[in-house]
Amino acid sequence: MVIAVASGKGGTGKTTVSVNLAKAFGSAVQLLDCDVEEPNAHIFLNPSVSSEKVVNILVPEVDETRCDGCGECSRFCEYSAIVSFGSKPLVFPEMCHGCGGCARVCPKNAIHEVQKRIGVVKSSEAGNIVLIEGVLDVGVAMAPPLIRAVKSSLNKNLPAILDAPPGTSCPVIATLRDVDFVVLVTEPTPFGLNDLRLAVDMVRQLGIPFGVVINRSGAGDDRVHAYCYEEQIPLLMEIPDDRKIAEAYSRGSLIIEALPEYRGIFKGLINKISELKEQALSK
Amino acid sequence: MKIAFTTSGDDLNAPFDSRFGRSPKFLIYDLDKNSFEVFDNQQNLNAAQGAGIQSAETIARLGAGALITGHCGPNAFKVLNAAGIMIFNTKASTVADALESYKSGKLQQLDNADVEGHWA
Incomplete structure (x- = not known):
């Protein structure tokens, strides 16, 4: 199963959800950091043994x-x-x-193609997690080919979690294409709701089953809840607006390690995604 | 010679537009005939990328020998240069003002891009 974690708005908690979900899997799982302009999942995982592969695209040269x-x-x-x-x-x-x-x-x-470097794909391991991250070179604007290179390293026999870049444009589409399920992370604020609507439109057009995670639940209002209810969008999980979570995050710690009481809600998220994916398949 | 002006309007009194690649329209003035034609640039106005390159190609195709605009980025400059089009910049408020400045020899020819790409 391949799960993508996306959001319209940046800074809603995609990486927080991705790394904790990966850790909560317990068994072997791949985590693909597709936010290639600013990959940061590694900060929470302190991975060891790293290999690096240069990614090129082909550009024309004229004779x-x-x-x-x-x-x-x-x-x-x-x-x-x-x-x-x-x-x-x-x-x-x-x-x-x-x-x-x-x-x-x-x-x-008269035209042949030559290689032009755009970035690297790094592979490493941290406990049960195989981390594959794309790092775009400074000054390069072409994220999608590097994201496709990250995804081509995916082992189909193991479950995978894809941490998407924010927004609804080409890099996000490149990440979401061919995944089994999309988790949209939002926050209960007017900004969060506005950008969630955009993300929902995008995922519906792609025809991928999806659900919503509300981060910092309790910090804003209930309009995101009302929207999900009206649109019949499954609410997968709520992460409370808890100062202890913010503290763990600021130290680069995983929520489920620093605060074991939250391990259960991430386990629940995995179960819910599996159920919804099965339902979507049987339709 | 024909001169291309960047504008949002349809005649010589129309406002001059300081953008080149994403200028809404091009007014092509024929110095020999003292007449002009206006061409829409809507397609490039909405382009995701390469608006400067495409606009340079457009005015080259329209036969312009010179371009009078507000600013010119590096990619547009390369194409205009390859097409042998002279570039002049001005802060004129209307096309007529810009044309007058050109005719009275007040405009300096650009020998390089004067802004970074995607400056707007």
Whole structure:
């Protein structure tokens, strides 16, 4: 089973839920940190034995002697990464999504692809958790190819938890694609509710079963509860607005280790997700 | 020579727009005929990325030999340069003002991008 933990709003507790859920599994589980612009799950896990793999994308290089300036490459590229005016095309590697289309449509075979580094995928272990994290190089804007590289390291025979980046745009879609269940983490504030609505729209369009976790429950109002009730969205778990949790977090400790009384609610979350996933499958 | 101006309106009295890549429209003024045409840039206004590159390609296709705008980023500069288009910047408030400044030789030609990418 592959579970993604996402949210519209940033800072709602995706990583908190992801790392504690992974720890609560007890048995072997993979944790994929797909928030490649600022991966931070490792802070809570202090993993050992690390391996690192460089991730490249393919970007075009033009052979001037073959190019006749027809402009097919430029017309094909959705991202303006290659531009031609009847002369040698200009290439903007930082705009390139690495699809390789320009090389395919070139009638003169004047374009070949070269590797361009975008980041690394790090693998490590911490107790029952295999941590796989993507780290995007500074100045690189292309998160989705690195997220796909993180996901390609996934072992299908073991359960996996994917810690998604915030928002509802390409990096999130790249993370959520092909997962079995999405946990949307929110907080009971007007900001949390606004961004939860956006996230719900996104997950519904992707057609993935999902439920909501309310973090810092009790800190705001009950509008998120009312929204979930109206929309018939399962409420999976509530993490109370407890100062002891904030203290553990600020030390980089796992909630379920620092405060064993919360171990049960994370175990309950695993059971609830399994049930809902089964229900969705039988529909 | 034809000159491209960045604007949000449809004639010479229209407000001058300081953005290049995401300018709502381009007014192309023909110095030889003293006439102009206006072209919509809506597609690039809403582009996720590469608006400067696409806009540079657009005005090159429209036959502009010069561009008068507020600012020009590095990628747009590369394309304009490759297309042999001169770039001038001004803080004029209308297209007519910008044209007048150009004609009286008050505008300085840019020899490099004057802002970072995605400055807006």
